[in-house]
Amino acid sequence: MHGRSVAYVLLAGVAVVWGVHWVVAKVGLETIPPFTYAVLRVATGLAVLLGILAARRDIRLPARADLPIVLSVGLGPIAMNIALMNLALQVVPAGRSSILNYTMPLWVAVFGVLFFRMRLARAEVVGLVLGLVGIAVLLNPAVIDWGVKGELAGSAMLVASAIIWALATIHIRRHTWHATPLELQPWELLVAIVPLAVLALLFEGGLSIAWTPTTVLAVLYSGPLATAFAYWASQSVTRSLGPLAATTGFLAVPVVGYLAGWLFLGEALTGADVAGFAFILVGVTATSLAGRARSPAEATIAAAADAESPAGA
Numbered sequence: 086m087h088g089r090s091v092a093y094v095l096l097a098g099v100a101v102v103w104g105v106h107w108v109v110a111k112v113g114l115e116t117i118p119p120f121t122y123a124v125l126r127v128a129t130g131l132a133v134l135l136g137i138l139a140a141r142r143d144i145r146l147p148a149r150a151d152l153p154i155v156l157s158v159g160l161g162p163i164a165m166n167i168a169l170m171n172l173a174l175q176v177v178p179a180g181r182s183s184i185l186n187y188t189m190p191l192w193v194a195v196f197g198v199l200f201f202r203m204r205l206a207r208a209e210v211v212g213l214v215l216g217l218v219g220i221a222v223l224l225n226p227a228v229i230d231w232g233v234k235g236e237l238a239g240s241a242m243l244v245a246s247a248i249i250w251a252l253a254t255i256h257i258r259r260h261t262w263h264a265t266p267l268e269l270q271p272w273e274l275l276v277a278i279v280p281l282a283v284l285a286l287l288f289e290g291g292l293s294i295a296w297t298p299t300t301v302l303a304v305l306y307s308g309p310l311a312t313a314f315a316y317w318a319s320q321s322v323t324r325s326l327g328p329l330a331a332t333t334g335f336l337a338v339p340v341v342g343y344l345a346g347w348l349f350l351g352e353a354l355t356g357a358d359v360a361g362f363a364f365i366l367v368g369v370t371a372t373s374l375a376g377r378a379r380s381p382a383e384a385t386i387a388a389a390a391d392a393e394s395p396a397g398a
Contacts, residue, residue: 092325095318096335103398104341106311107179108349110171110398113303116295119171120285122307124278126167129308130316131274137313138271147272148263154256155269159276161253168281169246170398173239178352183342183398184362185223185243190369191216192251208371216368220244222361266320274312311398336370338398 113122138144147155166186174182194213197203205213222228224244229237294300319335343362346352 089325092322096322097337099315099318099322100335100337100341102310102315103338104183105345105349106307106315106398107174107183107342108345109303109306109311111174111179111182111346111350113300113307114171114175116297116300117303118285118289118292118294119175120168120281121289121292121294122304123164123167123171123281124285125304126307126312127163127274127278127281129304130312131271131278133309133313134267134271134274134317137317138268143268144271145264145268147269150261151263151269154260154262155272156276157253157256158269159273160280162250163273164277164280165249166246167277168284169242169249173242173246175239176233176235177239177243178346179350180343180346180352180354181223181240181358182243183339183346184358184365185220185240186247186250186398187336187339187369188216188220188244188247188365189250189254190372191220191365192248193254194372196251196255212368212371214368215364216372219361219364219366219368222357222364225357228355228357267317270316315398336366339366342398 110122117125135144170182170186177185191213194203194205194209198205224237224240226237229240339362343358347354
């Protein structure tokens with residue numbers, strides 16, 4: 086664990102790295118097919134993580150009891166999240182993409198009510214309603230750019246990615262860990278790279294990569310920085326500051342992503358985008374910060390909304 090000052094520096098670093106990554110990935114996808122980009126991201130991130138763990142002499146096989154979480158995180162919020170993100174970014178603005186992906190805490194609350202009989206506090210109900218209104222605003226056919234083929238489908242992919250992330254997050258909070266998240270991360274990446282590689286071979290086997298300095302920089306940013314560093318730093322921040330403070334800080338990621346899309350890519354800040362973003366940000370904040378006495382089972386699900394991201398951006 087780190088001191089609070091170091092943890093806040095890491096938190097700022099994660100917010101910037103993951104927020105800007107939405108722009109970096111969108112630029113990288115101009116020259117790299119989406120599934121191939123996903124494989125390169127996971128492979129380079131895995132190489133860095135293995136190097137770090139090897140230097141610490143901390144590479145070990147996961148315990149059998151941890152295999153369910155390795156498979157759950159590897160196949161769900163890593164493989165599926167990255168694949169859906171890359172597909173969506175081809176047709177959806179980077180800023181809007183970052184907002185829709187970070188609706189995860191709202192879906193945790195929905196699943197808590199539907200499947201775990203969790204009773205929401207008044208602030209959580211208000212937050213959930215505001216967040217869902219924000220999603221409806223961003224998915225409103227009237228604000229979709231129909232000149233961009235597939236933008237509505239891409240937006241739906243990002244919502245699906247947030248739902249997958251929410252389900253895995255509940256599993257993460259309910260799982261009894263026998264190793265640390267960092268120790269299991271390489272195995273989760275190994276699990277993730279298999280289906281991504283199969284998809285790349287099936288759909289992109291005949292496609293080439295236009296290697297340019299920008300392409301190389303995009304891959305090096307996505308793997309070592311947005312995957313290896315950001316995963317480790319997010320887990321360190323959560324352990325040092327606690328899940329509630331960390332989750333509140335991580336809300337800066339879509340803010341940075343939204344502004345980065347406008348600043349670096351010239352994406353228009355429409356009134357609908359601003360309104361949808363505001364509703365979602367307030368909704369997620371209210372859902373994450375609302376606190377009241379809960380039963381142990383309810384507390385477990387509620388805490389899932391405050392878990393660190395297994396997929397990031």
